[in-house]
Amino acid sequence: MGWSKVVNFLNKGVQRRPHRRLPGQPHHQWNMLKTQLDQLVRSDRLELTLPRAHELQQYAEELVHFAKQNTPESSLIVESMIFTPAARRKLFHELCPLYANRPFFYTRVVNQHRLRMRDAAPMAYLEFVDR
Numbered sequence: 001m002g003w004s005k006v007v008n009f010l011n012k013g014v015q016r017r018p019h020r021r022l023p024g025q026p027h028h029q030w031n032m033l034k035t036q037l038d039q040l041v042r043s044d045r046l047e048l049t050l051p052r053a054h055e056l057q058q059y060a061e062e063l064v065h066f067a068k069q070n071t072p073e074s075s076l077i078v079e080s081m082i083f084t085p086a087a088r089r090k091l092f093h094e095l096c097p098l099y100a101n102r103p104f105f106y107t108r109v110v111n112q113h114r115l116r117m118r119d120a121a122p123m124a125y126l127e128f129v130d131r
Contacts (some may be wrong), residue, residue: 022055033059034081041087045127049116053109053126058101061128064099064106067091098130105129 022029032111036056040046041063063081066074082088099106110125 017110022052034083037063037081038087040126040128041082041091042084043054044123044131047123050109050111050122050128053124054128057109060107061104062092064095065104067096068099070096088129095128
């Protein structure tokens with residue numbers, strides 16, 4: 001490694017990527033995450049790759065946390081994160097009363113310990129607890 005590469009590495013810091021890297025442009029990544037959040041709320045369980053499940057779990061926890069607050073600001077945030085009215089209805093009328101006494105950890109990632117056939121990606125389930 002040359003001197004200029006070392007200086008660039010030190011200037012950027014050792015940890016250059018604080019989040020997991022998902023494929024595509026940022027607006028495409030956010031659209032994909034919102035679509036998968038919507039599917040997770042509607043079906044209570046999703047089969048995803050392991051890194052994508054860990055990334056989506058953070059947003060799902062935040063979504064349920066904001067839905068439980070039941071303020072106008074938090075409901076606007078929930079509406080911006082979920083597409084369909086059916087998913088919003090299920091979140092507010094079924095999941096919020098279910099998790100009313102639970103302070104956190106609304107979801108879990110279950111590793112399937114298998115690889116996807118086409119690209120050998122590790123697979124996992126992301127599901128709501130107490131569903």
